[in-house]
Amino acid sequence: MELRQVRCFVAVAEELHFGRAAERLLLGQPAVSQHIRRLERELGVELFDRSPRHVRLTAAGELFLPGARKILAAEEEARAAVAALAGPGEGRAGVFRLGTVTGLGPRLDRILDAYEQHAPGVRVELVSLPVKERLARLVGDRLHAAFVRAAVPDDDPELRFIPLWEEELLVALPARHPLAAGDPPALADLAGLPLRLTDRRTNPALVDLVVNACHEAGFEPVPAPAASTMHDTLAAVGAGAPTWTVVYAANAAMTSVPRVVFRRLRDRVLTLPTSLAVRRSRAVPRVLLAACRGDRT
Incomplete structure (x- = not known):
């Protein structure tokens, strides 16, 4: 067990x-x-x-x-x-508090496995918060590192942002909709369908990316309510009047919703860069960075 x-x-x-x-x-x-x-x-x-x-x-x-x-x-x-005997550092007993983002998929398992193998005395505590609160906690030393999506400043006096990977977004459509089969749809093909997106406060980078892409494709997306969880949002896409949303490719690969189909767009690729934010005054967490990059620690 x-x-x-x-x-x-x-x-x-x-x-x-x-x-x-x-x-x-x-x-x-x-x-x-x-x-x-x-x-x-x-x-x-x-x-x-x-x-x-x-x-x-x-x-x-x-x-x-x-x-x-x-x-x-x-x-x-x-x-x-045990943590009372030592501070929360890699290789020592303690808690490593990591601000997370959705859509990490298998990468999160790789991170947890790396700590179990290379820093068994450290418990990784995952903290999920909107990006502004995530960075505020990092600056306030209540997080040791945090994932951040979208372009980030390279001149922040408090924080250092280390580029990691580009995260692709897929379109989620009702399986019964004509655009769910055949040739990949263009973004403009979705103009007539309401869009279910998370609140901008929760994920401003994703919302801005999708809304700006719709504007470039020549239409204003019609908002539809989004549920509090990705699974419930996908369930809503698969039922009732046709709507659409976007899902990180890593999440899509690990998600099975019979009434929903995940598709790439024909005319563009939607991606968000992911970076690791750490305080400039702290050492870069070696085990975490190696796991993120797929390196051997």
Whole structure:
């Protein structure tokens, strides 16, 4: 039994929704489902009653939940006790607080695996916040590093931004819509469909990229409500009147929504640069940077 499996079980048990649990854990939904299935095989019981309409704990799941919470609480207590002996640095006991962004996909697993292997005394605490709050916490020394999307200043007196990769965005369409099949659509082909986008405060770089691209294609996007989670937004795209949204390619590769199709555009590629922000007064986190770049530490 692995702690990651127990964390996934507790998240799903509390959310009673695999999509919301996956977003809470910053994992893909297939990864969460896989961890739960492995835990069930390890225990020899089914922990959840799954149906298309609901997720419920089985009797075995109800019995296991209090013990699972105690396991995570014991891990937290043990780490806190050891962390008091040393500061939160790589290779020493402590907590490394990392500001995250959506769409990290397999990269996040690679980061967590790298810390387990090369800095086992460090617990990575993932913090998901709007970008302004993320950077404010970094400047205030309440985060040790943070991912940031879009162009960033190179003359910030407090922060250093290290370029990492370009993140591609795909268009998500209802599977039943004519644009979901055949030749890839052009962006202008979507002009008649309402667009479901997150609030700009949450992700200004993504919203500005998509809206500006629509303007360049000759139309003003018609806004449609976006849900609080990616999974629920995709569920809304797949049901009711046709709408569309955008999804990071890494998330799309780990997401299966039967009523939704992910497509590249024929006439343009939508990408956002991702950087790692760190304080200039701190050393660059070696394990994190190597994991992000796919290097050997």
